[in-house]
Amino acid sequence: MTVSPDLDRRFREAAATLGLVDVGFDIVDSPIGELLVAASDRGLASISFDPDPDDALERLARIAGPRVLRSPRSVDHARRELDEYFGGRRRAFDLALDLRSLPPFTVSVLEQLARVPYGETTTYGQLASRVGHPRAARAVGTVMNRNRIPIVLPCHRVVGSTGDLTGYAGGLDRKRTLLELEGAR
Amino acid sequence: MAVPPFERFYEEHRSEVLRLLRRRLGADRAEDAFQETFLRALRAYGRLDHGEHLRAWVLTIAQNVAVDTLRRTRPTAELVEAGAEDARPAYTELADLTDGLGSKERSAVVLRYGYDLSYDQIASALGSTPDAARQAASTGVRRIRRRIST
Numbered sequence: 001m002t003v004s005p006d007l008d009r010r011f012r013e014a015a016a017t018l019g020l021v022d023v024g025f026d027i028v029d030s031p032i033g034e035l036l037v038a039a040s041d042r043g044l045a046s047i048s049f050d051p052d053p054d055d056a057l058e059r060l061a062r063i064a065g066p067r068v069l070r071s072p073r074s075v076d077h078a079r080r081e082l083d084e085y086f087g088g089r090r091r092a093f094d095l096a097l098d099l100r101s102l103p104p105f106t107v108s109v110l111e112q113l114a115r116v117p118y119g120e121t122t123t124y125g126q127l128a129s130r131v132g133h134p135r136a137a138r139a140v141g142t143v144m145n146r147n148r149i150p151i152v153l154p155c156h157r158v159v160g161s162t163g164d165l166t167g168y169a170g171g172l173d174r175k176r177t178l179l180e181l182e183g184a185r
Numbered sequence: 186m187a188v189p190p191f192e193r194f195y196e197e198h199r200s201e202v203l204r205l206l207r208r209r210l211g212a213d214r215a216e217d218a219f220q221e222t223f224l225r226a227l228r229a230y231g232r233l234d235h236g237e238h239l240r241a242w243v244l245t246i247a248q249n250v251a252v253d254t255l256r257r258t259r260p261t262a263e264l265v266e267a268g269a270e271d272a273r274p275a276y277t278e279l280a281d282l283t284d285g286l287g288s289k290e291r292s293a294v295v296l297r298y299g300y301d302l303s304y305d306q307i308a309s310a311l312g313s314t315p316d317a318a319r320q321a322a323s324t325g326v327r328r329i330r331r332r333i334s335t
Contacts, residue, residue, distance in 0.1 A: 001204040003219070008199075011220045020227040021191075057190040067230050068190035 022065030024074020043096030229309030
């Protein structure tokens with residue numbers, strides 16, 4: 001017995017409207033591939049490059065609760081801003097972020113990261129200095145690697161001290177594309 | 186076993202839930218009941234303490250939504266018959282033992298002793314309180330004992 005797309009859509013909308021979802025997610029098309037975008041009632045919780053959502057859903061359940069449901073309406077705001085960003089019409093995001101359960105050091109690094117302007121780059125070492133731990137470049141690299149909300153928290157703007165792209169959880173091609181989109185390279 | 190993300194649970198069980206509801210209610214009323222079933226499941230999902238026997242749990246919710254729907258639209262006498270004949274979608278192996286119990290008692294006994302669910306989980310499936318679920322299970326067991334011993 002197949003559940004019709006209409007019935008399926010109505011259930012998902014009702015669930016989101018009634019506020020019964022811990023995290024709603026949807027797949028968003030972008031020039032760097034499909035993104036799994038997830039938001040809770042606190043704000044944007046995750047952007048994942050992996051189109052196979054199994055791991056991402058488990059991770060979201062651990063962060064925000066097991067009521068993880070695909071629900072386009074939950075990510076409408078984020079989808080609109082991402083579309084504008086990729087279309088070259090937006091330079092800064094105006095989205096609440098759900099950073100719950102992250103350690104204080106990680107949060108302070110991400111707060112500094114959020115201040116790196118569109119189209120500019122910084123280094124792991126500079127970011128470490130800005131959070132008051134100038135020798136913690138490696139730890140900053142780990143925070144970048146585990147960044148749950150790439151693109152919006154722009155870890156693609158962080159490069160090695162020699163200007164090398166160094167690394168990116170979504171792959172160096174994506175990092176390069178994002179920097180080119182912003183005119184940073 | 187940890188409770189899986191709701192999306193996985195929903196994808197795994199939605200077809201069977203719709204099948205059960207169509208059989209009980211017909212195609213039209215099944216759609217509203219389908220939505221109600223998964224909304225009830227979603228309301229209770231955050232309180233589940235493990236991810237076992239979720240099929241039995243959601244089919245019990247569907248069963249109770251069907252009974253509620255029939256109660257709204259049919260005379261009571263018919264309802265009892267309909268409820269009794271199709272009240273055990275997930276647990277036919279215990280049918281012999283639980284035959285003769287009312288729908289809620291049978292669900293409570295099977296979910297408690299067949300599937301080891303907590304009274305909290307059983308209550309969410311039956312749309313009642315944990316105390317009422319405990320009461321239904323204990324009444325059910327008493328009746329089974331009485332029948333076996335005679």
